[in-house]
Amino acid sequence: MNPIRFMVIAALLPAALLLSACGSLPSQPDEPERVEITEETDTVRLADAEQTLLGLEEATPFPDLTPSRDIPVGESPPSEDIWGRVRAGMGMPDYRHHPSVQPHIQWHLCRPDFIQRVTARAEPLLHYILEEIEARDLPTELLLLPIVESAYLPFAYSHGRAAGIWQFIPSTGRHFGLKQNWWYDGRRDIHASTTAALDYLQQLNQRFDGDWLLALAAYNAGQGTVARAIQRNERLGRPTDFWSLDLPRETRQYVPKLLALRSLVEDPWAYHVELWPVPDEPYLELVQLDGQLDLAVAARLADLDLEEVYQLNPGFNRWATDPEGPHHLLLPRDRTPAFREGLAALDASERVVWNRHRIQEGETLIQIARQYRTTVAMLQSTNNLRGSNIRAGQYLLVPSASEPASTYTLTADQRRTQTQARGPAGRVQHQHLVQAGDTFWGLSRRYNVSVQELARWNGMAPGDTLRPGQRLSVWLSSDAGPVASAGPPQLQNPAARRQTVNYAVRPGDSLASIGQRFQVSVADIRRWNNLGNGNLIRPGQTLTLHVDVTNQGGGA
Known part of the structure; x- marks a missing residue:
């Protein structure tokens, strides 16, 4: 041969x-x-x-x-x-x-x-x-x-609560210095988790x-x-x-x-395997920020799509970096000179938008935190509050996103919404409002689904904690019939699900934030209230909203 x-x-x-x-x-x-x-x-x-x-x-x-x-x-x-x-x-x-x-x-x-x-x-x-x-x-x-x-x-994220490209579970992540809170999860931070x-x-x-x-x-x-x-x-x-x-x-x-x-x-x-050709040259650079920064502002300074900023910095859960740090971003090297120059020229007030919120009668820190998509701890830290007692007429400084919530498409809330909207073919979505004492196991028995399915439909792990007021998606067989419910029932008549709400606009509200809160579109709010194409609303103004009572959770 x-x-x-x-x-x-x-x-x-x-x-x-x-x-x-x-x-x-x-x-x-x-x-x-x-x-x-x-x-x-x-x-x-x-x-x-x-x-x-x-x-x-x-x-x-x-x-x-x-x-x-x-x-x-x-x-x-x-x-x-x-x-x-x-x-x-x-x-x-x-x-x-x-x-x-x-x-x-x-x-x-x-x-x-x-x-x-x-x-x-x-x-x-x-x-x-x-x-x-x-x-x-x-x-x-x-x-x-x-x-x-x-x-x-x-x-x-795995069913065992391991997160990020290196799949750290919470305890091991904390052991190796990976911070995990409402703003930030270091297990997903490419730089921190790799280290x-x-x-x-x-x-x-x-x-x-x-x-x-x-x-x-x-x-x-x-x-x-x-x-x-x-x-x-x-x-x-x-x-x-x-x-x-x-x-x-x-x-x-x-x-x-x-x-x-x-x-x-x-x-x-x-x-006979062809590998994807990856240039042997640096692409990313770690940039220090020296303070909190709105990620939409970061995207503008780096001339990047906001989604790309999130993809390279998936540790950030919200619209901005963690106010307590880490204060860094991974960015393409060819964008870092302009970014640094723009950041240095940026006024401190432009890094994060601050709202001056006047406390209304009966308001709580929890309600205010939800309204501005932040945390009680953040409000306390920013305003030097030792406890949760606040008085009507006082003012709070509140950090707020510079763009509508829908712009930040890869925040935790937006990703959750996208996941909950995706279900198996041939099934009908049911919204469950979590009550005190609810567990994945108990809900799986109630709805005749598996714990794994229920967790997966909501992008969670079976070991995660359910919070009262949290909204879960449950995908039921189309012939499952009415669901017995200890909480708000699943109403089959679409008209019966609608309830008219007269909402008093608060300082800091926008059409986008109100729409997100009540799970309605900005276009519908404009149509219901004859606002034309404008976005201008004033504190104290009353808006008429037609909301789906089965679609109202406890989120901000």
Whole structure:
């Protein structure tokens, strides 16, 4: 046989054998349920940390994935892009022929677009994260770990309450200094979470004497789980390497998933896999702000779409950065000079809009906080209030968004609304107003749905806390019939759901904020009150609203 032809056949044979089995691949556990969005920790949530390899969706469309060229068999692809640099820095063992790794390689060969879609989405982040990895002299395979964890979805959240591209649970995130509050979740902050994840991985690697497979297993299952498995094997006189340990099923799949990705990135030409070309040059820069900043103002100064600012800085839950910090943003490097110049020239009053709110008779801090989409703690801090006692006629300074709420499309509230509006085909949406004592388990029994479904429809995890006044979406079978309810009933007649409300405009109100509060459109408010196309309203003015009584929750 011609030796060149033999070499070509030898190179093609492994891929051909793997591809031949595509039809028999199981759909589980690698096919996740669709990505959802939440309110409680205000993140997009993946159904299962073990199920992050297929069917992931997000609002931003993927770029054109047509390969730019074919890679000849036996040739190394060009190394001008970031993947050559990743290959040069790999430091983990090559286990591509291990029987536990082979099925995951096969999975990718049967779905060749997955790794391209994920790396195309991650492109703005990859060089930044790779430099953080290299600065610590860590194996560059760690750049692939967020693919296994979250598919590089910036708002990813698992049913186990793990958030962000590195999937920190709340307690571990706090242990590594990731702040989590109403304004901000550091588990989703690309800069902060990457620092924390690499700190954690370094600690685990040292804990397990430089064995990266054990360190990765511990990152997934916890170091106590791995340590106990090692101790069991030691008592039984068995080997204590990763492959010999009795670990949770998810962890036994988790490490081979990363090793499979490592093999594809190291030898894409051998598997006929085309990697998304990522330039080997810096794209992002960390910019210090020295104080709170409205994200719409940041977008204007950087000449970016507001959605892009949120995608690069998914840690921010609201319309502005956290007033208590961190005071930083990740921005494209080519936009940072103009941004810094504009920020330096910005008057302090332009960084965040401040409203002077006159307290009305009977108002509470909670009501005022909801009106301005802020927190009681923020009002107390800003106005030097030690308690919650306020008096009618006094004034409060309140930070407020410079744009209508609908402009900030990736805030926690907006993402929650989008998720709750998406349900399974053939089902009818029911709005449930959470009452004191409600639990996911109790509501699942009441509506005859699973806890997992109920949490997913609302972008939450089953372990999240329900708050009285919170509004949940429940998607019921179209033939389910009336729902017995301890709270407001689900009214089947659309006309019966409508109630006329005479609303007195308060200082700081806008048509957009009133529309959001009562879940009606600005156009409808104008039509009901003969306002024409204008937006001008005055405190004390009475507006007539026709609201859906089943669609009124406790949100601001």
